[in-house]
Amino acid sequence: MRVVNMLPDIQYEIQKSQTALNTALQQVSTGMRVNQLSDDPSASANLVSSLAASANVDQYTKNINVLQSRMQTADSSISAVVTALNSAITAGTSGANGIMTASNRLSIADQVQGILSNVVAQANGSFQGAYVFGGSQTSTPPFVQAATAYTSNSGTPLSTSTPLTAGSVTTISDAITGHRLVFKTNAGDTIADLTTAIGTAVTAGQLSAGTTASINPSGQLTIGQPSGSGGLAVTTDDTTLGSMQADANTVVANAYAYVGNGTINKVQIGDGNRVGTNVPGDQLFTSGSNVLGSLTGLIAALKGGDTSQIASATSAISNALNAIGQQRIPLDNTLNQMNAQESYLSQETVTLSSQQSSLVGISLATAATNLSQAEQNNSAILAAAAKVLPQTLLDYLH
Amino acid sequence: MSLTTSLNIAAQSLLVDDAALQTTNNNIANANTPGYSRQVAVFNEVAPTNHGAVSIGNGVALQQFQSIRDELLQTQIEQQTQAQAGISARLTSLQQIEPTFTTSTQDIGTQMTALFSSLSSLGTDPTSGSQRANVIAAGQNLANSFNTASRNLTSIQTGLNKQVSHDVSQINALSQQIAALNPQINALQKSGQDGGTLVDQQDQLVLQLSQLTNASITQTSNGITITTGSGTPLVVGSQSFGLQTAVGSAGMTHVLDGNGTDITSSLTGGDLGGTAQTRDGIIPKLLGQLDTLANEVGSAFNAVQAGGYDQGGKAGQAFFNVPVSTAGSAGLIGMALTNPAAVAASSDGSPGDSGNLANFAEIQTSKLSGGATPVETYANLVYQVGSLTSNLTAQSSALSASLTQLNDQRSSVSGVSIDQEATNLIQYQQAYQAAARVVSTVQQLFQVTISMGTA
Numbered sequence: 001m002r003v004v005n006m007l008p009d010i011q012y013e014i015q016k017s018q019t020a021l022n023t024a025l026q027q028v029s030t031g032m033r034v035n036q037l038s039d040d041p042s043a044s045a046n047l048v049s050s051l052a053a054s055a056n057v058d059q060y061t062k063n064i065n066v067l068q069s070r071m072q073t074a075d076s077s078i079s080a081v082v083t084a085l086n087s088a089i090t091a092g093t094s095g096a097n098g099i100m101t102a103s104n105r106l107s108i109a110d111q112v113q114g115i116l117s118n119v120v121a122q123a124n125g126s127f128q129g130a131y132v133f134g135g136s137q138t139s140t141p142p143f144v145q146a147a148t149a150y151t152s153n154s155g156t157p158l159s160t161s162t163p164l165t166a167g168s169v170t171t172i173s174d175a176i177t178g179h180r181l182v183f184k185t186n187a188g189d190t191i192a193d194l195t196t197a198i199g200t201a202v203t204a205g206q207l208s209a210g211t212t213a214s215i216n217p218s219g220q221l222t223i224g225q226p227s228g229s230g231g232l233a234v235t236t237d238d239t240t241l242g243s244m245q246a247d248a249n250t251v252v253a254n255a256y257a258y259v260g261n262g263t264i265n266k267v268q269i270g271d272g273n274r275v276g277t278n279v280p281g282d283q284l285f286t287s288g289s290n291v292l293g294s295l296t297g298l299i300a301a302l303k304g305g306d307t308s309q310i311a312s313a314t315s316a317i318s319n320a321l322n323a324i325g326q327q328r329i330p331l332d333n334t335l336n337q338m339n340a341q342e343s344y345l346s347q348e349t350v351t352l353s354s355q356q357s358s359l360v361g362i363s364l365a366t367a368a369t370n371l372s373q374a375e376q377n378n379s380a381i382l383a384a385a386a387k388v389l390p391q392t393l394l395d396y397l398h
Numbered sequence: 399m400s401l402t403t404s405l406n407i408a409a410q411s412l413l414v415d416d417a418a419l420q421t422t423n424n425n426i427a428n429a430n431t432p433g434y435s436r437q438v439a440v441f442n443e444v445a446p447t448n449h450g451a452v453s454i455g456n457g458v459a460l461q462q463f464q465s466i467r468d469e470l471l472q473t474q475i476e477q478q479t480q481a482q483a484g485i486s487a488r489l490t491s492l493q494q495i496e497p498t499f500t501t502s503t504q505d506i507g508t509q510m511t512a513l514f515s516s517l518s519s520l521g522t523d524p525t526s527g528s529q530r531a532n533v534i535a536a537g538q539n540l541a542n543s544f545n546t547a548s549r550n551l552t553s554i555q556t557g558l559n560k561q562v563s564h565d566v567s568q569i570n571a572l573s574q575q576i577a578a579l580n581p582q583i584n585a586l587q588k589s590g591q592d593g594g595t596l597v598d599q600q601d602q603l604v605l606q607l608s609q610l611t612n613a614s615i616t617q618t619s620n621g622i623t624i625t626t627g628s629g630t631p632l633v634v635g636s637q638s639f640g641l642q643t644a645v646g647s648a649g650m651t652h653v654l655d656g657n658g659t660d661i662t663s664s665l666t667g668g669d670l671g672g673t674a675q676t677r678d679g680i681i682p683k684l685l686g687q688l689d690t691l692a693n694e695v696g697s698a699f700n701a702v703q704a705g706g707y708d709q710g711g712k713a714g715q716a717f718f719n720v721p722v723s724t725a726g727s728a729g730l731i732g733m734a735l736t737n738p739a740a741v742a743a744s745s746d747g748s749p750g751d752s753g754n755l756a757n758f759a760e761i762q763t764s765k766l767s768g769g770a771t772p773v774e775t776y777a778n779l780v781y782q783v784g785s786l787t788s789n790l791t792a793q794s795s796a797l798s799a800s801l802t803q804l805n806d807q808r809s810s811v812s813g814v815s816i817d818q819e820a821t822n823l824i825q826y827q828q829a830y831q832a833a834a835r836v837v838s839t840v841q842q843l844f845q846v847t848i849s850m851g852t853a
Contacts, residue, residue, distance in 0.1 A: 036787070136748045137750055393816070
């Protein structure tokens with residue numbers, strides 16, 4: 001073949017060599033093998049998924065960190081309640097002793113009253129401003145003092161045939177039974193329907209006997225119990241009723257009702273792994289073996305001085321103690337689950353990071369070797385060009 | 399046979415050698431002229447004179463100046479140039495598109511994941527104003543990233559659209575120049591001349607035309623005929639047929655032949671073909687997928703939002719503003735919510751409930767109409783852009799190597815070798831010197847002969 005001009009070939013080779021040098025330089029400076037999608041399309045696509053997985057893992061870890069603090073706060077509150085209940089049992093056992101004087105029992109009753117206040121304080125405990133035992137109702141204390149009468153204050157005269165607002169919710173919590181009637185208003189429901197629902201709940205034992213709803217002479221709805229009853233708390237978001245307020249002088253001493261809700265919020269701590277973030281306070285403190293009710297009962301029994309009633313009330317506290325022990329098991333399980341998940345996520349972070357490095361990264365040693373090789377190749381082609389290009393026959397003709 | 403005959407032969411030799419020296423000089427002068435084919439002076443022996451049984455030579459004559467060229471190689475170079483220019487046009491556009499689909503912090507995939515993370519985080523405190531504000535900001539960022547990607551693609555498409563008009567006007571100008579050369583070359587060739595210089599010019603113009611479109615070249619008795627890939631004539635004899643442009647309904651420039659027939663889709667090679675293919679094929683396909691992704695993700699968020707309740711207990715309003723039609727969704731999607739309290743985290747209407755957040759999270763793992771999750775769909779887009787660019791880079795590299803090789807071969811045949819021309823220079827110089835010496839010798843012989851009569 002007749003070679004007439006090597007310049008185009010040399011230019012082509014120099015260009016190729018400098019492209020390779022540039023690539024090697026980029027790899028060293030960035031630590032990345034893939035700097036453009038086209039460097040490795042498959043790895044780039046896989047990196048998208050891997051980065052998404054990493055972001056999820058990071059978020060799950062953050063969620064766990066927040067939840068751990070909150071649930072540990074809840075667990076500490078429950079521990080404090082357990083301690084308080086044990087103190088109450090000790091006090092009750094002491095009060096049930098026949099040799100105790102009435103004065104001593106009153107003194108013990110005061111002591112139990114203090115315990116009750118402490119338990120209520122724990123039940124109304126909060127974490128970063130949010131009440132931990134209110135279900136999803138975290139902005140107001142979940143346990144309020146019960147009263148025997150709550151009255152509406154909408155300002156508009158009501159009657160039993162007054163329609164309620166569809167979709168509104170009215171909740172009646174009973175301090176003695178520990179249960180709640182949650183009345184969700186359907187379209188067309190009236191105050192009469194609410195009254196019927198209250199009657200049904202009384203029959204079912206969810207609300208204490210004597211709980212009724214009626215329209216007072218001022219055209220207001222009153223929900224209440226007879227004087228001397230255990231008390232209740234009423235909340236509503238029905239604009240027809242307005243807010244329900246406890247009537248003056250109807251608050252029942254040492255009686256508390258739950259005005260939170262039963263919602264258990266869940267948070268994702270892994271792919272397809274969601275855990276409850278709270279235990280509603282009614283589950284822990286009022287429903288079933290009623291912690292607050294049993295303490296109220298012990299106070300009343302101590303004040304009454306009947307040893308058998310004191311023993312019975314103390315036994316109720318023991319039952320409540322056992323019940324709360326059962327109720328905290330899911331909470332402890334969740335905490336354990338989160339600890340285990342946190343370890344797993346920590347490992348997963350390392351795995352994903354390693355995966356991303358292997359997808360698009362390059363080891364410094366390999367990058368340095370590539371650079372060295374590219375430098376040598378470039379030097380060789382430049383040296384060859386310098387040697388060959390200037391030479392022609394004219395150099396030798398004189 | 400006489401001294402005069404010898405003098406004539408020597409004088410003719412001087413003229414021929416001078417012509418050869420001029421050819422060498424011209425070759426050296428054009429050693430770096432693009433498209434130049436080296437020329438050689440073709441000598442032939444003048445018919446001898448017969449004196450009885452004796453035949454005496456009559457010297458040398460210059461037959462012609464001949465350009466050394468290989469038409470097959472030239473055709474191959476033109477074809478490879480068309481392919482290379484077409485791929486180069488597509489590759490340049492894709493290299494501009496590539497950064498739109500990076501895996502950086504601002505890309506759609508990252509912003510999509512950030513939105514899901516913000517919703518997951520809201521689950522830890524559904525009443526938190528700052529967490530809700532984070533969700534709104536993440537949603538806005540995702541909408542922005544869709545808008546940016548769509549805007550980048552559309553901007554590149556607009557640039558390519560301008561390039562189509564530019565290419566067409568260049569093609570028309572080149573066609574005119576090529577057609578103008580046809581009759582001149584034809585006249586020279588009919589008179590038995592090589593016409594090398596004009597053919598070189600025409601070849602160079604055809605090569606420039608090949609960089610613009612997929613031209614098909616055939617040799618006819620009237621010179622070369624050039625047609626586009628669809629058979630539309632560009633040059634026939636001394637006539638050129640200009641392409642036209644017309645703006646279509648979508649604002650895109652279409653290429654029409656002389657009869658007004660739209661030939662845009664048949665343009666495959668050259669810069670015009672590559673540009674049209676990217677503008678009308680690659681970019682609309684990517685935009686379509688981006689629009690579908692934006693529309694489906696936006697609609698999914700709106701559906702979940704509608705199924706939940708905001709912090710005030712009201713049914714959730716639309717999360718994103720999503721166009722009814724899928725087309726253009728990526729460019730038009732926007733954040734509908736501005737009030738953090740409007741995020742419908744609750745499934746029962748109570749402000750602290752987070753039941754609906756699980757439904758938002760499900761969007762991340764739900765399959766879209768294409769059978770992949772939103773992030774997988776984006777990853778697929780990333781793969782497509784990367785793969786297209788990578789394949790075109792490989793093809794461009796291979797074609798570039800092949801074109802270099804073909805140019806080497808052409809250069810081997812037609813290129814000027816300075817070394818060879820230097821030897822030719824010596825060769826013709828020596829021949830010229832020898833012929834001059836013959837003239838000098840004959841002159842001396844004339845003197846001797848004249849002196850014979852006067853002595």
